[in-house]
Amino acid sequence: SAVISQKPSRDICQRGTSLTIQCQVDSQVTMMFWYRQQPGQSLTLIATANQGSEATYESGFVIDKFPISRPNLTFSTLTVSNMSPEDSSIYLCSVVWADAGANVLTFGAGSRLTVL
Amino acid sequence: GDSVTQMEGPVTLSEEAFLTINCTYTATGYPSLFWYVQYPGEGLQLLLKATKADDKGSNKGFEATYRKETTSFHLEKGSVQVSDSAVYFCALSGKSGGYNKLIFGAGTRLAVHP
Numbered sequence: 001s002a003v004i005s006q007k008p009s010r011d012i013c014q015r016g017t018s019l020t021i022q023c024q025v026d027s028q029v030t031m032m033f034w035y036r037q038q039p040g041q042s043l044t045l046i047a048t049a050n051q052g053s054e055a056t057y058e059s060g061f062v063i064d065k066f067p068i069s070r071p072n073l074t075f076s077t078l079t080v081s082n083m084s085p086e087d088s089s090i091y092l093c094s095v096v097w098a099d100a101g102a103n104v105l106t107f108g109a110g111s112r113l114t115v116l
Numbered sequence: 117g118d119s120v121t122q123m124e125g126p127v128t129l130s131e132e133a134f135l136t137i138n139c140t141y142t143a144t145g146y147p148s149l150f151w152y153v154q155y156p157g158e159g160l161q162l163l164l165k166a167t168k169a170d171d172k173g174s175n176k177g178f179e180a181t182y183r184k185e186t187t188s189f190h191l192e193k194g195s196v197q198v199s200d201s202a203v204y205f206c207a208l209s210g211k212s213g214g215y216n217k218l219i220f221g222a223g224t225r226l227a228v229h230p
Contacts, residue, residue, distance in 0.1 A: 004159070033217070042205065042220040043160075092159065105218055107152075107160040 002027035006093050006108035013083050013115050020079045021111045023093030030096045032070060033105070034078045037090040046091075049076040083115045118143040118210050122221035125203075129196055129228050137191040137224045139180075139206035147210030149173075149182055149189040150218065154203045163191075163204070196228045 005024045013019050023032065032049040047055040047068055055068035070076040080087050093108040100106070123138040141147065151163040151173070164173030169184035178193045189206060206221040 042222045043218075044220075045217055048217070094160075104162060104165065106162070109157075109159040 002097055002106070004093060004095060004106060004108035006111055008111055009109065010112040011114070013113060015084055015115060017083055018079055018081045019083065019113060020077050021091050021093075023076045023078070023108060025074045025095055028073060028098035030098050032076050033094045034066070034068060034076070035092040035094055035107075037092060037110070039088065043092065046078070049078075080113065083113075085115045088113055088115045118147065118208060118219050120206050120208055120219055120221035122204075122206050122224050124222070125225040127224060127226045129226070131198055131228055131230050132195045133228075135191070135193040135196045135200075135226065137204055137206075137226070139189045139191065139221060141187050141189065141206075141208050143187075143208055143210040145210060146184075147208040149180070150207045150209070151178070151180055151189070151191050152205040152207060152220075154205065154223075156202070160205065196226070198228045198230055201226055201228045 003026045007022050034046040035043045036046050037043045045058050046061045046066055047057040049055050049068050049070040051070045051073055065081055067079045090110040090112045092110045094105045096105060119142045121140050148167045150165045152160040153163045154160050163178055164175040164180055166173040166182035169182050172179055172181045178191060180189050180191045182189055203223045203225045205223045207218045209218050
């Protein structure tokens with residue numbers, strides 16, 4: 001079955017630094033998204049990663065804080081910039097596979113970030 | 117806007133007990149409804165879905181019926197196993213959010229003991 005690879009799987013970061021998370025898929029996808037899951041909470045959509053153009057951000061998320069790239073159909077990165085402890089979360093890449101039904105999202109295992 | 121409300125956890129059950137996790141939603145139009153499961157240390161996996169009223173989604177012994185009259189999509193399983201211990205998320209995708217964007221409930225943690 002198709003695979004989503006996310007890395008790093010976890011990291012501990014210092015306040016004020018930035019970290020880039022990578023998401024690689026091994027099959028064609030129609031859409032890619034980035035979600036955040038704060039400790040003990042549900043998932044919140046950060047943005048839709050658009051291939052070859054700027055990401056589409058949800059309310060409350062901005063490009064300066066969460067720059068996203070998607071240079072091709074199967075790869076995307078999310079950067080968490082100038083981190084603070086409030087950014088400690090699990091960040092998840094999700095995709096809609098090209099051969100899957102509409103609305104069916106598949107998620108990567110997530111990247112657990114702890115900011116000290 | 118669209119939203120999903122789930123029963124709070126944790127839910128603690130003995131093996132072979134009956135499970136119900138309540139989920140209700142608010143949405144414009146006719147959303148699609150989903151249950152996702154997150155096993156410890158893993159990513160979310162789609163458990164089941166329903167795309168129109170009265171549809172029943174089922175998988176791995178779990179079932180949920182799309183009830184438009186009560187705006188509900190409760191998850192049930194007749195006999196849970198220890199391996200069902202996980203966090204369960206109810207979600208919808210609907211017109212206001214774009215059909216590929218999911219809105220999640222808060223999640224319900226299920227712990228099943230032998």
